[in-house]
Amino acid sequence: MGHHSCCNQQKVKRGLWSPEEDEKLIRYITTYGYGCWSEVPEKAGLQRCGKSCRLRWINYLRPDIRRGRFTPEEEKLIINLHEIVGNRWAHIASHLPGRTDNEIKNYWNSWIKKKIHKPSKAAQTATPSGFDHVQPVFSTADQFDAILHHNLPKPSAADPIFPPPPCPLFMFDVSAGDSGSATGSSKEEFVQEVTTLTSDLWNPTHQQDQAMPPFLAFTACMESNYLPPLVDGMGGMVPCCVADDEEASRHPFEKQELSEWVDSRQYSSPLIWDQVAGTSLGGEALPTAPSTMDAMITSFSSSLSRIN
DNA sequence: AACCTGAGCAACCGCAATTGG
DNA sequence: GCCAATTGCGGTTGCTCAGGT
Numbered sequence A: 001m002g003h004h005s006c007c008n009q010q011k012v013k014r015g016l017w018s019p020e021e022d023e024k025l026i027r028y029i030t031t032y033g034y035g036c037w038s039e040v041p042e043k044a045g046l047q048r049c050g051k052s053c054r055l056r057w058i059n060y061l062r063p064d065i066r067r068g069r070f071t072p073e074e075e076k077l078i079i080n081l082h083e084i085v086g087n088r089w090a091h092i093a094s095h096l097p098g099r100t101d102n103e104i105k106n107y108w109n110s111w112i113k114k115k116i117h118k119p120s121k122a123a124q125t126a127t128p129s130g131f132d133h134v135q136p137v138f139s140t141a142d143q144f145d146a147i148l149h150h151n152l153p154k155p156s157a158a159d160p161i162f163p164p165p166p167c168p169l170f171m172f173d174v175s176a177g178d179s180g181s182a183t184g185s186s187k188e189e190f191v192q193e194v195t196t197l198t199s200d201l202w203n204p205t206h207q208q209d210q211a212m213p214p215f216l217a218f219t220a221c222m223e224s225n226y227l228p229p230l231v232d233g234m235g236g237m238v239p240c241c242v243a244d245d246e247e248a249s250r251h252p253f254e255k256q257e258l259s260e261w262v263d264s265r266q267y268s269s270p271l272i273w274d275q276v277a278g279t280s281l282g283g284e285a286l287p288t289a290p291s292t293m294d295a296m297i298t299s300f301s302s303s304l305s306r307i308n
Numbered sequence B: 001a002a003c004c005t006g007a008g009c010a011a012c013c014g015c016a017a018t019t020g021g
Numbered sequence C: 001g002c003c004a005a006t007t008g009c010g011g012t013t014g015c016t017c018a019g020g021t
Helices: A019-032 A037-044 A050-061 A072-085 A089-093 A101-117 A119-124 A141-148 A187-202 A212-223 A245-250 A255-263 A269-280 A290-307
Strands: A170-173 A237-240
Touching: A019 A037, A019 A050, A037 A050, A072 A089, A072 A101, A089 A101
Parallel strands: none
Antiparallel strands: A170 A237
16 A cells, blocks of 8 residues: 555555644654654654655755745845755755745746746746846856845956955865866866855865855855956956855854955965865865866856946 | 636655664 | 665645736
């Protein structure tokens, strides 16, 4: 009868969860935690399989879940992350605190359906709330402002020294090319590296659900025309800052302290890279590959041409 | 009022990865 | 190192409900 290996017991209930079942699960998890999901149904008095309990808790009952419509910032982040990592919903969800992979997947699928059903109309009548017009490569400083909640001066061609971001916590060097790198690095891989790196550095506890802010800022800086210096010289720094003060307060260091720390090292790229990499990877510096740099510079150069 | 249709979403399924004995 | 159990993930299903006919 049972369709699944974990659900072969007799009397396993399926389908929608009742409020009573939810209450039982919540009471059990909040009291005892969830060490082994396969033990949860019996101990919690539920006629469900452990897998179903886990899914219900993760996707619906856990207290830090965030419900309701996706904000424009979240929608945009999903679109951009999907461009980078594809259908890796759990990975995407790790950048949206409180959102589940299932929710994001559902959103994406319904969004895609719309897009498929009305391709021409969407292209012709794109609105600020519709994302058919959003390109994976970011374009405007307004988008940056919206994400970071800061008013930023736009860099100008007359001022080749670009102003620092409002909260320059980290600057990642992408110019210290390791030409000996054998790995076939791509832009995607690089972004993933940076994402992991910032997440680990940001969250000493390695809590995935808090991984978003640095990455948000990383992408936002790219889209805002905050170009890395020395872009024409085959290199530069990718600014990476926090989304807001609340996120900054989570960091073990004081914000001011960090700003000074970064300011003092802003252009000593190899040091920063090694230092940051060393902090999170046990002293083993991440390599940067020329192919990665090419992809990044192409992106930066197109941004540069927009403001010139 | 009855039926149809599609959007939204919760839950399930199967497989892969991980863990533990 | 092997194997079974468990967990995690992405694809898919199917239910509910609102809006249209």
